[in-house]
Amino acid sequence: MNRQLLAILWAQWRTLRNYYLRAHMGGVAFSVLMGVLWYGMWTAGAFGASILLVTGEQRFLSRAVPFGLLMAFLYWQLFPLLMGSAGAFLDIRRLLVYPVPHGQLFSVEVLLRFSTGVEMMLILTGAAVGLWRNPIVPAWAPLALIPFILFNLFLSVGVKQILTRMFERKVFRELSMLLFVAAVALPQVLASTGVPEPLQRAFGSFVGVYALLPWGAAGNLAAGAPSALGITALLGWTAFAWRFGRRHFERSLRLDDAPPRPVPPSSGTASGRAGRLYCLPSLLFRDPLAALMEREVRTLFRSPRFRLILLLGCTLGQLVWLPQSFGKYGSPSGVIATNYLTLSSLYALLLLGDNLFWNSFGFDRSAAQLYFVTPVRLATVLVAKNAVAVFFVLLETTVITLLCLVLRLPITGEGTVEAYLVTMTYTLFMLSVGNLASVYQPRPISPAHAWRSSSPGKVQASLLLLYPALSLPLLLAYGARYAFDSQLAFYAVLLVDMGIGAVVYWVALDSILEAAEGRKEAMLAALSHSEGPMSAG
Amino acid sequence: MDASPAMAVTDLRKVYGDRAAVDGLTLTVPRGCFFGFLGPNGAGKTTTIKMLIGLSTPTSGAVEILGLAMPAQAVEIRRRIGLVPDESLLFDHLTGAEFLEFVGRMYELPAAQARQRGRELLALFQLDGKDRKLIGEYSKGMRKRVAMAASLIHRPQLFLMDEPFEGVDAVGARLMKDLLLDQVRNGATVFLTSHVLDVVERLCDRVAIIHEGKLVVEGPIDELRTGAESLEEIFVRLVGAERVTETLDWL
Numbered sequence: 209m210n211r212q213l214l215a216i217l218w219a220q221w222r223t224l225r226n227y228y229l230r231a232h233m234g235g236v237a238f239s240v241l242m243g244v245l246w247y248g249m250w251t252a253g254a255f256g257a258s259i260l261l262v263t264g265e266q267r268f269l270s271r272a273v274p275f276g277l278l279m280a281f282l283y284w285q286l287f288p289l290l291m292g293s294a295g296a297f298l299d300i301r302r303l304l305v306y307p308v309p310h311g312q313l314f315s316v317e318v319l320l321r322f323s324t325g326v327e328m329m330l331i332l333t334g335a336a337v338g339l340w341r342n343p344i345v346p347a348w349a350p351l352a353l354i355p356f357i358l359f360n361l362f363l364s365v366g367v368k369q370i371l372t373r374m375f376e377r378k379v380f381r382e383l384s385m386l387l388f389v390a391a392v393a394l395p396q397v398l399a400s401t402g403v404p405e406p407l408q409r410a411f412g413s414f415v416g417v418y419a420l421l422p423w424g425a426a427g428n429l430a431a432g433a434p435s436a437l438g439i440t441a442l443l444g445w446t447a448f449a450w451r452f453g454r455r456h457f458e459r460s461l462r463l464d465d466a467p468p469r470p471v472p473p474s475s476g477t478a479s480g481r482a483g484r485l486y487c488l489p490s491l492l493f494r495d496p497l498a499a500l501m502e503r504e505v506r507t508l509f510r511s512p513r514f515r516l517i518l519l520l521g522c523t524l525g526q527l528v529w530l531p532q533s534f535g536k537y538g539s540p541s542g543v544i545a546t547n548y549l550t551l552s553s554l555y556a557l558l559l560l561g562d563n564l565f566w567n568s569f570g571f572d573r574s575a576a577q578l579y580f581v582t583p584v585r586l587a588t589v590l591v592a593k594n595a596v597a598v599f600f601v602l603l604e605t606t607v608i609t610l611l612c613l614v615l616r617l618p619i620t621g622e623g624t625v626e627a628y629l630v631t632m633t634y635t636l637f638m639l640s641v642g643n644l645a646s647v648y649q650p651r652p653i654s655p656a657h658a659w660r661s662s663s664p665g666k667v668q669a670s671l672l673l674l675y676p677a678l679s680l681p682l683l684l685a686y687g688a689r690y691a692f693d694s695q696l697a698f699y700a701v702l703l704v705d706m707g708i709g710a711v712v713y714w715v716a717l718d719s720i721l722e723a724a725e726g727r728k729e730a731m732l733a734a735l736s737h738s739e740g741p742m743s744a745g
Numbered sequence: 746m747d748a749s750p751a752m753a754v755t756d757l758r759k760v761y762g763d764r765a766a767v768d769g770l771t772l773t774v775p776r777g778c779f780f781g782f783l784g785p786n787g788a789g790k791t792t793t794i795k796m797l798i799g800l801s802t803p804t805s806g807a808v809e810i811l812g813l814a815m816p817a818q819a820v821e822i823r824r825r826i827g828l829v830p831d832e833s834l835l836f837d838h839l840t841g842a843e844f845l846e847f848v849g850r851m852y853e854l855p856a857a858q859a860r861q862r863g864r865e866l867l868a869l870f871q872l873d874g875k876d877r878k879l880i881g882e883y884s885k886g887m888r889k890r891v892a893m894a895a896s897l898i899h900r901p902q903l904f905l906m907d908e909p910f911e912g913v914d915a916v917g918a919r920l921m922k923d924l925l926l927d928q929v930r931n932g933a934t935v936f937l938t939s940h941v942l943d944v945v946e947r948l949c950d951r952v953a954i955i956h957e958g959k960l961v962v963e964g965p966i967d968e969l970r971t972g973a974e975s976l977e978e979i980f981v982r983l984v985g986a987e988r989v990t991e992t993l994d995w996l
Contacts, residue, residue: 211850211853211855212850212851212853214850215847215850215851215856216851218847218850219836219839219843219844219847222838222839222843222847223836223838223839224838226838226839226840226843226879227838230879302834302836303851304799304800305798305800305823305828305834306823306848306851306852307820307821307822307823307824307851307852307853308820308851309820462801462802733881733882736837736881
C-alpha cells in the first residue's frame with residue numbers, strides 16, 4: 209500500500225489509541241459493551257442468512273437473494289441519512305495541504321465507506337458463506353457479491369458528498385432533506401397503501417428491467433443463474449458508481465466555502481420576528497437564566513445541523529409511522545394507530561437526543577470555559593440548557609399534533625394530552641442521564657456540519673440499551689392501563705413517574721455539578737479537541 | 746538553478762457572491778527572498794494563501810509556484826513547499842512526535858527517517874521531554890512551534906506562513922526567526938503574513954500590502970520608506986486607518 213495512505217491509517221490509529229487511553233474508563237466500557245451488543249446482533253443475523261441460504265432451493269434463492277441485496281442497498285445508502293450520520297470519512301481540509309494524489313485520497317474514502325455498512329458486510333458475508341455451502345449453487349457464484357459491495361461503496365462516496373454539499377446551502381438544505389425524506393418513505397407508503405393500478409401497469413411493463421438493476425443482476429449471479437446481460441449490467445453499474453463517486457469526491461476537494469456574510473440589520477422582517485422569539489425567555493425568567501436560555505435558543509436555531517434534526521423529527525416520524533398505522537395493512541384501532549401521536553412524538557424526541565440531551569455542551573465547544581470563569585453557577589447553565597431542551601421537545605410535539613390535524617388523522621384530545629405527558633416524563637429521565645453523559649463524555653460538535661452525528665455509535669447504543677431502559681417508567685404506566693383496564697390507573701402511574709423523574713433530575717443534578725467541578729479541565733480539553741485525519745460523523 | 750521566480754501571481758481574483766475577496770492581485774516573489782504579505786483583517790491574505798496552495802480555486806488569474814502551474818501541478822508544488830499550518834490543521838489527539846512523523850510520511854519520507862527528523866525538530870524547538878503530551882494539551886505558542894517544525898521536516902524550497910509568530914513567546918519567536926533567516930541564506934524563499942509589523946520590518950527584504958483584496962503597494966522595504974517613516978506608519982497611511990479619537994463615556 210502507498211506510504212501516504214499507510215501514514216494516514218497510522219495517524220488515525222494513534223489518534224484513537226491516544227483518545228481511548230485518556231478517556232473515562234466507564235465510557236469506554238459502555239461503548240465496547242454497546243458495540244458488542246450491536247454487532248453481535250448483526251452477526252446473529254448473518255448466521256441466520258447463512259442457514260437460510262445453505263438449504264434454499266433455486267426458486268427460493270432467485271427471489272430471496274435479489275430482495276436481500278435490495279434491502280442491503282437501502283440500508284447502506286439510506287440508513288446513515290435516517291440516523292443523521294455520515295459514518296467515517298477523511299478530513300479533507302487537513303489532508304489536502306500534503307502532496308497526496310487525489311486518486312489515493314479517493315481510495316481511502318472508499319474504504320472508509322465500510323463504516324456505514326459494517327452491518328451489511330456482516331450479513332453479506334453470512335449470505336456468501338450460505339450460498340457457497342449450498343450444493344445447488346456453483347462455488348464461483350458468491351463472488352458476484354464483490355462487485356455489488358464495490359458498487360455500494362462507490363455510490364456511498366458520491367451520495368455522501370452530494371448530501372454534504374446540499375446540506376451546506378441554506379433553505380436548499382431544508383428542502384433537500386424534505387425531498388430525501390419523502391423519497392425514503394415512498395416505498396413504504398406504496399407498500400402500505402398498495403400500489404395504484406396505473407403505477408402497477410407501468411411497473412409491470414418493466415419487470416424485465418429488474419434483473420438488470422444492481423441488486424437484481426448481482427442477486428441472480430450470486431444465486432447461480434448467470435447471464436451475459438446480468439454480468440454486463442453488474443459491471444456497468446459498478447463502473448457507473450465508481451465514476452459517480454470519483455466525480456463527486458473530486459468536487460468535494462474544492463474547499464471554496466463562502467466566507468460568512470455580514471448579518472443584515474433587522475427591520476421588522478423575519479430576523480426581527482426571530483429576535484423577538486429569542487427574547488421570550490426574558491419575559492418569563494430573570495437573568496442570568498434568561499440570558500443563558502436566549503443564547504441557547506439562538507445557538508440551536510442558527511445551527512444548520514440542529515434545524516435539520518428538528519425538521520427530521522417533525523416529518524420523518526410521520527412518514528415512518530403513518531403508513532404503518534393508517535395504510536392498507538394498518539388498523540385504525542391497532543396499537544400503533546391509537547398511540548400514533550405519542551409514538552411520533554417519542555421518535556422525534558429520540559432524534560433530538562444527541563444534541564439536546566447526551567452532549568449538551570457539544571455546540572459550545574471551547575467556549576464552554578465561559579461557564580467556569582463567569583460568576584454564574586453551573587447549575588443555572590444546566591437548568592437553562594435543560595429548559596430549552598424541554599421547549600424544543602414541546603415545540604416538536606406541537607408541530608406533530610398540528611400536522612396530524614392538517615392530515616385529518618383521528619387523534620383525540622385525550623390522546624394529545626397523553627402524548628404531551630408521556631413525552632415530558634420521558635424527557636425528565638433523558639435529562640437526568642443526559643446531563644451525566646454531557647459532563648462525562650463531552651464531544652465538540654460543529655454547528656455548521658448539518659449532516660454529522662457527533663457519535664453515531666452512541667446513537668445506536670442508546671437505541672439499544674439506554675432508551676428502552678429509560679422507557680421502563682412509561683411501560684409501567686401502560687402496564688397499569690392494561691392490567692386495570694383503566695385510564696385513571698395509567699395517568700396515576702404516569703404522574704408518579706413524573707414525580708420520580710423530577711426527584712431523580714434534581715438529585716442527579718447535584719452529583720453532576722460535583723462531577724463537573726472535578727472534571728472541569730478534562731471537559732474543556734475534550735470540547736476543544738479536533739479529530740484525527742479521519743472524522744466520524 | 747531554476748531562473749523562475751518562487752512565486753508569480755497574475756491578475757488573481759476570488760469572488761464570493763458579489764464580493765471580491767481578492768481582486769486582480771499581481772505579484773512576483775523572487776527566489777531567496779524573505780517576503781512579507783501584509784494587510785488589515787479581512788484584506789484577503791488568507792484567501793490568497795489558500796489559492797497559492799490550491800485549497801481554493803481562483804475565480805480567474807494564474808498562479809505559478811517554483812515554476813510549476815497551480816492547480817495543474819498541485820501535488821508537485823505541495824511536495825516543494827513548507828506550510829506552517831493553521832492551528833486548526835493540527836491533530837489534537839496526536840503527540841508532537843507522532844504528528845511530525847505523520848507529516849514526514851505524508852511527504853513520503855521513510856517512516857524511520859520521519860521519526861528521526863521529528864525527534865530532532867522537537868529538540869530544536871524545545872518541545873522534547875513532552876513525549877506523552879498531546880497537541881491538544883499544548884499551549885498556543887507550543888502549537889505554533891510544532892506547526893513550524895512540521896513545515897521544515899521535508900526541507901522545502903518555499904515556506905508559506907500565515908501568522909507564524911502569533912502567540913509565540915520571545916524565545917520561540919527568536920528561534921523561529923533565526924531558523925527562517927538560515928533557510929533564506931541557504932536559498933529558500935519565505936512568504937509570510939503577519940500583523941507584527943516590527944518583526945516584518947526586521948526580517949523581510951520585500952513587502953506587499955493588500956487592502957480590500959487589491960494590492961496597494963509592493964517593493965523592497967527600503968524603497969517604501971520615505972524619510973524616517975516606519976513600516977507601521979506606512980501601513981496605516983496606505984490602508985487608510987484613522988486614529989480613534991472618540992471614547993465611550995462609561996469606559
